[in-house]
Amino acid sequence: MIQDPKERTLREEELYQALHDVQDAEFDIDVVDMGLIYGVHFDGKKQNVIVDMTFTSMSCPALDFMSDDVIERLMTEKDVKDVSINVVWDPPWNQNMLSEEGVNVLNDWGVIKWE
Amino acid sequence: MFNLKKESFVEDRLSDGKYIEDLSMMSPKYLDGIKKILTVSADTELMSAPAYYLAAKDAPTTNAFISAMGIIQDELGHAHIAYRLMEDLGVDKEEFIYDRDPKSFRYPYAFDVPLLTWTELAVANAFYDRAGFVLLDDVFDNTTFGPWKRALVKVGKEEGFHLRHGETWMKKLSKDVDGRKSLQKALDWMFPLTVEWFGLPDSLKTQNIQLEYGFKGQSNDQLRQTWMSTAVPLAESLGLKVPAHYCENEKKYVLEFPFPSKFDASEKKWLFEEGEIPWIEPNADGYSVMKRWRNRGEMNDEFVTILQKGHKQVCEMLERE
Numbered sequence: 001m002i003q004d005p006k007e008r009t010l011r012e013e014e015l016y017q018a019l020h021d022v023q024d025a026e027f028d029i030d031v032v033d034m035g036l037i038y039g040v041h042f043d044g045k046k047q048n049v050i051v052d053m054t055f056t057s058m059s060c061p062a063l064d065f066m067s068d069d070v071i072e073r074l075m076t077e078k079d080v081k082d083v084s085i086n087v088v089w090d091p092p093w094n095q096n097m098l099s100e101e102g103v104n105v106l107n108d109w110g111v112i113k114w115e
Numbered sequence: 116m117f118n119l120k121k122e123s124f125v126e127d128r129l130s131d132g133k134y135i136e137d138l139s140m141m142s143p144k145y146l147d148g149i150k151k152i153l154t155v156s157a158d159t160e161l162m163s164a165p166a167y168y169l170a171a172k173d174a175p176t177t178n179a180f181i182s183a184m185g186i187i188q189d190e191l192g193h194a195h196i197a198y199r200l201m202e203d204l205g206v207d208k209e210e211f212i213y214d215r216d217p218k219s220f221r222y223p224y225a226f227d228v229p230l231l232t233w234t235e236l237a238v239a240n241a242f243y244d245r246a247g248f249v250l251l252d253d254v255f256d257n258t259t260f261g262p263w264k265r266a267l268v269k270v271g272k273e274e275g276f277h278l279r280h281g282e283t284w285m286k287k288l289s290k291d292v293d294g295r296k297s298l299q300k301a302l303d304w305m306f307p308l309t310v311e312w313f314g315l316p317d318s319l320k321t322q323n324i325q326l327e328y329g330f331k332g333q334s335n336d337q338l339r340q341t342w343m344s345t346a347v348p349l350a351e352s353l354g355l356k357v358p359a360h361y362c363e364n365e366k367k368y369v370l371e372f373p374f375p376s377k378f379d380a381s382e383k384k385w386l387f388e389e390g391e392i393p394w395i396e397p398n399a400d401g402y403s404v405m406k407r408w409r410n411r412g413e414m415n416d417e418f419v420t421i422l423q424k425g426h427k428q429v430c431e432m433l434e435r436e
């Protein structure tokens with residue numbers, strides 16, 4: 001399930017945007033533009049964040065360290081004390097999940113051919 | 116037999132800034148040179164697979180094991196790319212990979228020393244893959260062989276992932292005392308071995324067709340410096356002691372150990388106290404770096420046997436049928 005951006009609170013949107021700082025394992029593209037972040041849920045009272053995250057394949061070799069990078073980035077936020085990753089496989093990732101920037105980067109590298 | 120071009124044809128084409136695209140544009144000298152550098156690249160990628168696999172078995176979690184297997188799969192793909200290019204240059208790929216004597220494989224001595232722990236794999240990804248990345252990045256920027264340059268786009272991206280894997284795990288392991296100790300132990304023998312990876316110093320290279328023909332751009336000593344310019348700061352940022360530092364006066368990284376040195380492979384220990392040893396001609400004790408490299412190390416025979424075994428078994432099975 002992909003979170004509707006309109007459902008995000010202002011703080012959740014800020015945290016979502018902060019994940020532009022986390023890079024994909026191979027390409028010069030961040031995990032948001034890559035379309036890997038399906039949702040960000042922030043509990044202000046408990047100061048915890050749950051990130052709905054997917055990967056381009058179930059056997060993604062970078063699954064662990066990209067999750068760690070997401071956690072590490074959000075833990076730098078003053079009002080965040082705990083981050084957990086909820087790995088989501090439905091809907092499966094496909095190239096329609098890429099942002100416009102993501103499409104441009106991967107097109108340049110010849111990784112995808114956009115019709 | 117294919118008619119190769121004269122030297123002047125290659126020289127004219129290169130001075131026009133054009134790439135060499137296939138055999139029809141090569142002189143015997145260019146063909147010989149490009150085959151040599153592709154052999155080293157292909158063999159290095161191939162031999163990294165069994166070397167990394169040995170340590171991958173020590174992975175702390177299933178996901179970590181999958182990461183390591185992803186890297187190994189990439190390395191085999193990179194080896195395939197280089198061997199495939201050699202096939203277009205008239206090399207019998209199957210015979211070259213599966214029927215060659217283990218000692219004639221051309222790859223850094225470092226892979227002959229067994230990587231046995233997850234820590235050693237992390238350092239190998241951060242150091243050895245960085246060496247590969249530095250070498251191939253230089254080839255990508257400077258090579259005059261067009262097909263290789265195009266193929267290296269994919270290779271570079273994947274090597275970047277391997278590097279990051281090594282750095283991430285080194286950072287993780289450095290967070291506690293035991294982890295830092297094991298990293299330091301690995302660094303102590305792997306750092307000098309990677310410094311050695313870049314080969315003979317420039318002062319001992321009598322002719323350098325690789326530079327003349329633009330198979331690569333930087334000399335061995337320049338590549339060594341490029342490698343240290345990121346490897347040293349990484350290790351220092353994790354609180355590890357590195358036997359090299361940047362010298363402001365000399366404007367370059369300076370080693371803090373006799374280089375090259377004798378290495379006790381069975382103990383994974385450098386014998387720095389015995390002083391500098393020769394690169395080429397053996398000293399009174401019969402020791403030189405070149406001799407160690409040519410004799411290969413402990414894992415050479417075993418790794419090549421692993422890689423060739425399956426092919427031999429299939430061939431024997433087909434012969435029986």
